[in-house]
Amino acid sequence: MTTALALTRPQKAAAILVAMGKPAASRLLKFFKQDELKALIEGARLLRTIPQADLERIVAEFEAEFTEGAGLLDSADRMDTILNESLSPEEMSAIMGEKKFEPVVEGPPPIWPDLEKLEPSRLGSFLAGEHPQTSAMVLSKLTSQTAANVLLTMEKPMRSQIIKRMVTMANIPDAASRIVENQLRVSVLSQKASRDTTAGQERVAGMLNEMAKPELDELMQDLEEAGTPDLAGVRSRLFAFDDLPLLPQKARVLLFDGLSTELVTLALRGASPELAESALSAIGARSRRMIESELGQGSEGIALADIMAARKSISVAAIRLSREGAFELPSTQTAAAEAA
Incomplete structure (x- = not known):
């Protein structure tokens, strides 16, 4: 082999820097002048894989300054990596003259922001059919709130398997992450794009929720x-x-726990005894006495619009908690029964 003899001095220097690795090479690069760095870059771009024997001959020429080299290397790519991580874009542009530094495009953008927008039940249904390790990897990439909402849509045994793996999960290799991302693009996001009626359903539901109960029914x-x-x-x-x-007691307790007594009192003005009791039974004894005392004074002088607005606020809070997975709405159970 005569590869070493055919290399120029800048190419030999580039090969030595690549063999040293990024940490050591990065420190040395700061001592080169701009014209020397330019010569190194241009020399490295002409290099290909250097056989071990040739690399050793090059290293022998520099043995007073460098230790023995490191085998087969793609010198041009590795040299680009070292320079890009050691120098700023402006320094790279200055060295290369008219050539502008452009970061390497790694591929399509991450899919995790798009998965955050999916219905938890949709993503949960897909992950339920995957290996728990895969599901754990996907949920680890999502926000804590989204991951929790997705978990709540899954069966308890599957939840436990996934959480157990999330606890012990180490760093995920990039190659494995890309495989899972590509599968999600094909199996989840592409279906969403072609046949996702969620947005339309939410718009219609938002409009219907503005109506009074008789008109809605x-x-x-x-x-x-x-x-x-x-x-x-x-x-x-x-x-x-x-x-x-129609809400279970536990759901009503969760709902009213975050509401002020003033709002609840206003919403219960003129309510039927059954409706009032369903709310008051989910409230602490002290707050209940305060509300009942206020209600006992009548509703004279209180605008109906204010009462309806208060009731609307409580309805919105219930819908929000349902969307967060805190509990199911009665209408969700009815819809599930109809689908079955």
Whole structure:
């Protein structure tokens, strides 16, 4: 082999720097002048893989300054990496003259922000069919709130398997991460793009939730008779203040725990005894006495619009908690029964 004899001095120097590795080479690069760095770069771009024997001959010429080299290397690519991590873009541009530094494009952007926007049940259904290790890797890439919401849609045994693996999970190799990302793009995000009616269901549900209970029930019946598609998805997003008695006690406690007594008192003005009891039974004894005392003074002088606004605020809070996975709305259970 005569490769070493055919190399120029800048190419030999580039080969030595690459063999040294990034930490040591980075420190040495700071002592080169700009014209010397330019010569190194241009020399490195002409290099290819250097056989071990040739590399050793090059190292022997520098044995007073460098230790023995490191085998087969793709010198041009490694030299680019060392320079890019050691010098700023402005320094690279100055060295290369008219050539502008451009970072290497690694591939498509991460998919995790898009997965954050998916319905937790949709992502949960997909991950339920995957190996728990894969599911653990995916959830570890999401925000804590999103990961929790997805877990709550899965069966308890699967949750335990996934959490156990998340606890012991080390750093995920880039190659493994890319494989999972590509699979998610094909199996989840592509289906979402082609047939995701979630946005439409949310818009319709938002409009219907603005209606009073009688008008809402009447319109839903009309939609059913008209054969409206995806009506179960719309129904699962509906909740009116009058639906409070349909919520389990635990769900009502969660709901009213974050509401002020003033808001609850205003919402219960003029409410039926059953509706009032469904709210008061989920509130602490002291707060309940305060609210009952206020209600006992009547509703004279209080605008109906203010009462309806208070009830709307409580309905919105219930829908929000449901979307966060705290509990299921009665309409969700009805929609599930209809789908079955």
